[in-house]
Amino acid sequence: xxxxxxxxxxxxxxxxxxxxxxxxxxxxxxxxxxxxxxxxxxxxxxxxxxxxxxxxxxxxxxxxxxxxxxxxxxxxxxxxxxxxxxxxxxxxxxxxxxxxxxxxxxxxxxxxxxxxxxxxxxxxxxxxxxxxxxxxxxxxxxxxxxxxxxxxxxxxxxxxxxxxxxxxxxxxxxxxxxxxxxxxx
Numbered sequence: 001x002x003x004x005x006x007x008x009x010x011x012x013x014x015x016x017x018x019x020x021x022x023x024x025x026x027x028x029x030x031x032x033x034x035x036x037x038x039x040x041x042x043x044x045x046x047x048x049x050x051x052x053x054x055x056x057x058x059x060x061x062x063x064x065x066x067x068x069x070x071x072x073x074x075x076x077x078x079x080x081x082x083x084x085x086x087x088x089x090x091x092x093x094x095x096x097x098x099x100x101x102x103x104x105x106x107x108x109x110x111x112x113x114x115x116x117x118x119x120x121x122x123x124x125x126x127x128x129x130x131x132x133x134x135x136x137x138x139x140x141x142x143x144x145x146x147x148x149x150x151x152x153x154x155x156x157x158x159x160x161x162x163x164x165x166x167x168x169x170x171x172x173x174x175x176x177x178x179x180x181x182x183x184x185x
Contacts, residue, residue, distance in 0.1 A: 026121030049108030099129025
């Protein structure tokens with residue numbers, strides 16, 4: 001008898017349809033609870049740190065434009081119209097470079113010993129960080145901040161934008177090993 005599957009890959013190779021590779025979740029909260037211990041509250045603190053970091057250069061730019069407007073008798077205030085675009089580009093750059101960097105975490109996430117990973121375990125990259133930020137802003141804007149409650153109802157603590165983009169925030173390896181050692185005592 002021959003196999004009913006006739007394709008370039010074995011029947012159980014983890015591939016679907018036209019070459020779509022299906023990868024399993026890399027992080028299991030039942031097998032590795034230390035990766036997810038107290039991640040949600042530390043994510044909030046990391047978010048506050050990141051908002052402050054994002055706001056400081058924008059506040060400096062606002063003050064500069066205001067002073068320029070006074071010196072130029074109001075002509076410099078036209079630059080205020082560019083601030084929404086500058087804010088957007090600054091935020092996309094910040095999230096893209098930090099989440100796409102070697103630490104795969106924003107500055108706030110690094111301060112809280114957190115890392116971003118794809119659901120299958122790969123580190124973040126620039127486009128993923130920027131897209132994740134956009135999806136976060138859209139989901140919170142459209143669905144109100146109550147959308148963040150999703151994190152309380154799944155075992156990985158993923159928020160809606162994490163689920164939509166395919167990411168998971170976990171404890172850094174150093175923190176996870178410290179928590180693992182504490183659990184073994």
